[in-house]
Amino acid sequence: MSNLTRFNPFSDIMRAAPFGRLDEFFEDLDRFPMLKSLEAAPRIKMDVVEGENAYTVHAEIPGAKKEDIKVSIEGHMVTISAEVKKVKEHKEGDRVVQSERYYGRESRSFSLGQDIDEDKANAHYDNGVLELTLPVRAGSRAGKTLAIQ
Incomplete structure (x- = not known):
């Protein structure tokens, strides 16, 4: 019976780190859950409201x-x-x-639930806030849900 060992090409570098092992440093971050919850906030903050037709x-x-x-619109994808x-x-x-x-x-x-009618879409920018009105394309449906058998 043989013992298998997973090869790590960076193991020598990790052991030679000046302040101890780097892998141990990153394992210590698990002890601080508040650091794990930190995510980069998007620079463009937005609110999306779905109406009946737009x-x-x-x-x-x-x-x-x-x-x-x-602002570019492709189907249900919008890029600002x-x-x-x-x-x-x-x-x-x-x-x-x-x-x-x-x-x-x-x-x-971001993607929306239905395709957007690009010809009727409207954009207005004032005081640092961009307002988009994105009408739903006629005949557009949200995706189909498949029944699992």
Whole structure:
């Protein structure tokens, strides 16, 4: 009878870590459940409300300009993307004391229960909030549920 051992190509690196074994460090994180529940929050926060004939979406995109926001619709998939540019300078007289710049692209995709009528969809952006009115395509149905035998 032979003993099988699972090969780990990083085992030598883990043992040679300067502060002890790295795998033990990550196992210790299990003792802190609050760290496991931390997830990256989406930068574009949204509310989706389903009406009888349309979906209404409110998406917060602070700092974006109307020209830098794009919404694409393919069937029941909706993608909101925005390019955010922030430039902040603090001057004392003619000297720049502090300058901060941020350029980034943010995107969020989600699917709805029914196909959207792209021709009747409407978008309005005001004070950092994008409002989408997404009418359901006529004749569109939610998916079919199969009976399991």
